[in-house]
Amino acid sequence: MxxxxxxxxxxxxxxxxxxxxxxxxxxxxxxxxxxxxxxxxxxxxxxxxHPERPNGDVGLAAPPLLPDTAVSQATTPTVKGATADLLHQLNLRGEPALSDLHRQWMAQSPPITAVWQRTDLTGDGLAELVLLRHSTIEYPTLSQLTVLAPEADGQWLVLLDRALSSRTQIIPAVEIEYTGDLTQDGIADLLLISPDTGQLFALTATFGKPMLTAVPDNCSGGLAVLDVNGDGADDIARDGCVRDGRVYTIWNGQSFVNTP
Known part of the structure; x- marks a missing residue:
């Protein structure tokens, strides 16, 4: 300077x-x-x-690369508020803390409803904790998805913590619709649905990092997971979409796409 x-x-x-x-x-x-x-x-x-003796090498060396399979503290989200309290209570008391926390959330104003499920999303043999929270339809910005991983020492690590609603899309709540291998990698995925909007989301993991992906089209009719194209993999079939007739959605190796 x-x-x-x-x-x-x-x-x-x-x-x-x-x-x-x-x-x-x-x-x-x-x-x-x-x-x-x-x-x-x-x-x-x-x-x-500033500094008195310039450090000329600053900015010239690239930062070290993390292994693709590693999920380190440097790449995990910073949590605060209710999620920080959740992490603290889990590390202190383990999974039994969830029921007590849920009762507290339900008694607050506005109330928060939570559902959770243990699923091995990352393929490491340890089931992650998937937690979905939402309030009443008047408070859509309180809908939240949190994924936590158990560590060897009995502590928990937050892998994903994100709001479900955004400035461009309101998602008051989501439910777990299906658990299975949607991306053909031999690892379980979760299919989440918003009953209020008909929007589907796929919760998957790449190199040990969970990701939430919106599935194309909002539909208000029936939903089934079955092998549509005979490749032995699970696909998604839906009715009540914008286009006429039934809509089939498959995983093409990179993303979810609708078939003609």
Whole structure:
């Protein structure tokens, strides 16, 4: 960081001769706030620098890559509020804490309803805890999905914690509709449905990291999971969609798509 006087103009009022900025000599980059050029041509007017001895290698070395199969603390979400309390109680008392927490959530205003299920989403042989929370339809922003993983020492790690509603889509609540291998990787997935909107979500995991993916189209009719195209894999069949007739949705190896 530097603060220097513009040497071409001399002493003028109102602070017009000052520039504050950051300059990287090695990378040829500079950021500034002021009225002058972002490059120092005469260092005799530099008043202070930070750090005192520039660390020229900053920004030149790439950060270390984490193994694809690792889920480290650096990649886990930061939790707060009710999820932070949930994590604390689970680490303190284990799964029996869930029933007590649920009673507390139901008694608060607005009330929070929760359902949970243990499923091995990551394929490590240990069943993750999938927790779905929602309030009444008047409070759709309180719907939440949290996935926690048990660790060897008996503690819990939050793998995913996200709101289900967004600025562009209101999801008052979701329910677990199906548990099975939807992505043909030999690992269980969850199919979640919003009864209020007909939106489907698939909760899957890639390299040990859970992901929530919206399934195309909102439908208000019946739903079944069956092998549509004879490949031995589970597919999704729905009625009451925007298009006429029954809609079939398959996993194409990368995403969920509707078949003609």
């Amino acid at each position: 530097f603060l220097y006087q513009e040497i071409n103009q001399g002493q003028v009022g109102n602070g017009r001769s000052a520039t504050i900025g950051i300059q990287s000599e090695k990378q040829g980059l500079a950021l500034q706030f002021g009225c002058n050029l972002p490059v120092i041509t005469n260092t005799s007017q530099v008043w202070f620098a």
